Amino acid sequence: MTGFRKLRAVALDCDGVLVDDTYLAMIAGFVTGHGGGYDAAAERDVIGLRDIVVAEKITRLCRLGQPPEKTLEQLWAARREYLAEHPIRVAEGARDCLEALAKLPVRLVCYGGRTREHTFDRYLGDFVDLLDPEVPYVSINEHRPGVDHIARRVLGVAFDEIVFVDDVSRVAEDARAHGAGFIGFPSSPAHARQREFMASCGVRHLPASLAELTPELLRTVDEELATSTHWPR
Incomplete structure (x- = not known):
């Protein structure tokens, strides 16, 4: 494939895109299990x-009357219990997808909220040779939603030179605010609201599987970014 008009980087979220999401269902269960209401407004x-x-927001939502640090400890415990019943799996087609994208003239990176050792090395370490040799993974917990941090501070690209692939609508909103590319990947039944949020935000591309995250789709996004038509006016 010849070069893109705009795209210089593709950033893929780990949890919910390349491996199973382990947060949405767990958080919903935690909130309802502690007396809180978990509707669309709460999820957003x-x-x-x-x-x-x-943790601060869930503490208030559930009226727990405790420091948010305590709530965070409980959330991590709940996640461990969730993982005992729902072990993390690499998404179907992850290798084929990354192999196809690795052939493109872009920097290909992964990102997530945990340290590199926590999820990336453990579940996706075998794919590291397919990713950017300098920055295969970016930890964004302290920089969420992460669009500015990854694009400008880590990779040094303009916002309209990068596309993010994520399962969370807050990243879509951040990408739109900065004029960056975004492909939505609400990958499970627990993501039903996230899909709705993305659609209302103006996300045009919502592939149903990694098999649909293709070089051809990225060429479409590149053309949209080059002509300022990626986001609705």
Whole structure:
């Protein structure tokens, strides 16, 4: 494939895109299990933020009457219980997808809210040779939603030179605010609201599987970014 008009980088979220999401269903269960209401407004409010901010919001939502640090400890315990019943799996087609994207003239990176060792090395380490040799993974918990951090501070590209692939609508909103590319990947039944949020935000591309995250789709996004038509006016 010849060069793109605009795209210089592709950033893929780990949790929910390349491996199973382990947060949405767990957080919903935690909130309802602790007396809180978990509706669309609650999900929009708590998902996609720094861990401690999520804990602060859930503490208020559930009226727990305790420091958010305590709530965060309980959330991590709940996640461990969730993982015992729902072990993390690499998404079907992950290798084929990355192999196809690795052939493109772009920097290909992964990102997530945990340290590199926590998820990336453990589940996706075999794919590291397909990713950017300098920055295969970016940890964004302290920089969420992460668009500015990854594009400008880590990769040094303009916002309209990068596309993000993520399962959370807050990243879509951040990408739109900065004029960056975005492909939505609401990958499970627990993502039903995220799909709705993305659609209302103006996300045009919502592939149903990694098999649909193709070089051809990226060429379409590149053309949209080059002509300022990626986001609705």
